[in-house]
Amino acid sequence: MVRVGFIGAGVVGTALAVRLKEKGYPVVAIASRTTESAEKLAEAVIGCQVYDKKQSVADIADLVFVTTPDDDVQEVVAELNWRPGQSVIHCSGVDSLDVLQKAKADGAYVGGFHPLQSFASATNAIENLPGSTFALEAEEPLLDTLKGMSHALEGNHVALGLGDKALYHAAAVIACNYTVTLMKMATDLWKTFGVSTEEATKALLPLLRGTINNIENVGLPNCLTGPIARGDIGTVLKHLEAMEEKAPEIVETYRDLGLQTIPIALNKGKIDVARAEELRLTFAESQTKEHLEVL
Secondary structure: OOOEEEEOOOHHHHHHHHHHHHOOOOEEEEEOOOHHHHHHHHHHOOOOEEOOOHHHHHHHOOEEEEOOOHHHHHHHHHOOOOOOOOEEEEOOOOOOHHHHHHHHHOOOEEEEEEEEOOOOOHHHHHHHOOOOEEEEEEOOOHHHHHHHHHHHOOOEEEEOOOOOHHHHHHHHHHHOHHHHHHHHHHHHHHHOOOOOHHHHHHHHHHHHHHHHHHHHHOOOOOOOOOHHHHOOHHHHHHHHHHHHHHOHHHHHHHHHHHHHHHHHHHHHOOOOHHHHHHHHHHHHHHHHHHHHHHO
């Protein structure tokens, strides 16, 4: 089996090294910006040797993960010498294979291997990595190797083509990061009636978990619930009126999300085209009213 090395001992690099070693991949070399972080990773991966120079990892390993911060990947790859037949892989969510151009020019196979997962810490990353979907960019034979790694990590994979990476990553940001933003907005609304962020989060989390469960088990568009799914214009108007009075900074986002939700409700089949248009006009009239008030 190919010898695996890592350049960069951050959260993603640590999680991949630990889990790949558990699955039988020989993780043999690590170099990082600080010796401390490299040694910490090596302690968790038996048989992994710490090297002071990044070039040493490139010289020893057959397959090298460059798991530095995204902005540093291209520079790190460009300053090293690679060999024909070697594999060089980055784990950036948004960068394509162009950042590995130097390795490709040296004759190495190049690829992308991005875990579609949220990692808040190294411990959290090690725990969450198995079962994730991995976005792959590579040509054969490396593509087949990366598919094997994703399966070994008990995950699925999606193969991306040229130009796909930015929209793939934007989708991840919407699903992951903006869920945090929406929870912040929701807990801020609870503050208007005297409930702390911590208490509101505790109260809303079961609702969020139930929604995720519905998405998984019922699927889009049938998992949609709430006033727009029912065509309940009166409730929407009450929401808008209350927010305009007590949380005007949220009105625009609520309105935009509502407009994006109408087609989902229509596809679910619980409202007809006429009701969907009434909902759209409700949000549009709210926007016009807000604009006039600003003037």
